[in-house]
Amino acid sequence: MSKIFVDACFGKETPYTPVWMMRQAGRYLPEYMEVRAKAGNFLNLCHDPKKACEVTLQPVDIVGVDAAILFSDILVIPDEMGMELSFVKGEGPKFSDPIRNEADLERLIGGEEAASKLTYVYDTIKLIKEQLAEDKALIGFTGAPWTLATYMIEGEGTKTYNICKKMMYSNPELLHKILAKVTEVVKLYMEKQIQSGIDVVQIFDSWAAAIEPSKYDEFSWKYMVEIAEYLKEKYPHIPVIMFPKGIPAFLDKVYGNFDVFGVDWSTPMAYAKEKLGDRYVLQGNMEPCRLYSKESTTECVEALQKIMGGKRHIFNLGHGILPDVPVENAKHFINECHRVSGK
Numbered sequence: 001m002s003k004i005f006v007d008a009c010f011g012k013e014t015p016y017t018p019v020w021m022m023r024q025a026g027r028y029l030p031e032y033m034e035v036r037a038k039a040g041n042f043l044n045l046c047h048d049p050k051k052a053c054e055v056t057l058q059p060v061d062i063v064g065v066d067a068a069i070l071f072s073d074i075l076v077i078p079d080e081m082g083m084e085l086s087f088v089k090g091e092g093p094k095f096s097d098p099i100r101n102e103a104d105l106e107r108l109i110g111g112e113e114a115a116s117k118l119t120y121v122y123d124t125i126k127l128i129k130e131q132l133a134e135d136k137a138l139i140g141f142t143g144a145p146w147t148l149a150t151y152m153i154e155g156e157g158t159k160t161y162n163i164c165k166k167m168m169y170s171n172p173e174l175l176h177k178i179l180a181k182v183t184e185v186v187k188l189y190m191e192k193q194i195q196s197g198i199d200v201v202q203i204f205d206s207w208a209a210a211i212e213p214s215k216y217d218e219f220s221w222k223y224m225v226e227i228a229e230y231l232k233e234k235y236p237h238i239p240v241i242m243f244p245k246g247i248p249a250f251l252d253k254v255y256g257n258f259d260v261f262g263v264d265w266s267t268p269m270a271y272a273k274e275k276l277g278d279r280y281v282l283q284g285n286m287e288p289c290r291l292y293s294k295e296s297t298t299e300c301v302e303a304l305q306k307i308m309g310g311k312r313h314i315f316n317l318g319h320g321i322l323p324d325v326p327v328e329n330a331k332h333f334i335n336e337c338h339r340v341s342g343k
């Protein structure tokens with residue numbers, strides 16, 4: 001059976017415009033909190049294919065999205081490259097021994113060895129595929145090498161990126177070596193996700209906006225394109241979605257063989273359409289906080305439909321849903337996207 005979501009990623013005409021929500025599997029769902037409480041902590045949940053499968057499927061059943069996104073996290077990659085990941089309550093992710101010099105880089109596990117340690121992710125994908133309805137797509141994902149490197153170098157989430165940026169401007173060779181090593185792992189990791197059954201790839205560059213526009217290609221985009229082109233060459237039937245958050249000044253320079261450009265909420269959709277709409281299908285881009293109000297949600301969905309006209313478009317939020325959004329309002333968003341596009 002052909003999946004509407006996959007057809008839409010390739011720019012084919014579909015009976016309606018499909019929709020999913022970034023971070024749709026997670027803390028705004030009481031059903032998620034229940035499974036997470038049983039798992040003990042977040043990483044246990046990622047490591048347990050049965051439970052990870054269960055929370056992946058929840059938003060499909062509860063809010064009615066057209067695609068599921070694998071439940072995992074981008075940070076399992078550096079974790080399996082030998083960096084010990086922990087989530088500290090109230091503070092977010094932490095790596096105890098960040099990568100700051102050549103010796104640190106040397107001790108990172110690379111390539112096939114790191115990618116083959118992520119078996120719990122591949123097992124989760126296989127379980128999901130057994131249970132997901134045939135007409136729904138499963139999105140697999142990775143962080144972009146730059147976004148992953150920010151956590152690996154800083155050792156945690158950061159507001160200033162000062163340690164990475166010090167490296168970017170004073171020792172760019174080292175930063176490139178780190179990015180190249182992560183890129184090699186990500187290529188193989190995404191290839192294994194495809195072989196395990198995902199239907200679509202999304203690459204999240206959540207911290208793209210931390211790089212000045214004239215350096216964005218050199219330190220992030222080219223590595224994302226390298227991953228996308230490696231996958232497109234071997235698996236042309238699998239669409240690739242690129243989501244670099246907050247880089248409107250780079251839209252003129254976007255290049256590469258991939259299928260869908262994820263537009264974040266700070267970039268006007270009409271502007272993205274003018275710059276990229278002929279070359280890529282566009283995904284997005286409602287400001288996630290509009291979900292707090294049903295009226296604001298409807299207003300935005302109607303405006304997006306007017307701009308895109310139901311062509312070469314996938315509805316989504318322009319970044320992740322927040323944990324305190326009422327489930328009713330998330331359902332309203334999905335229903336409105338379906339209503340305006342004729343489902």
Ligand code: 1CP
Pocket residue numbers: 022023024025026027036042069070071072073074075092093141143156157158204206319320
């Ligand atoms: O239950 C919990 O308390 C943990 C919260 C949580 C969840 C639900 C984290 C910790 N990760 C996730 C799941 C997750 N993360 C998914 C699958 C669910 C889905 O999308 O439906 C995905 C795709 C991610 C990806 C991810 N993790 C990104 C990129 C996407 C984005 O939203 O920008 C990033 C930056 C992370 C890092 C991360 N994971 C978790 C935290 C608290 C953080 C740090 C965020 C920060 O530094 O601000």
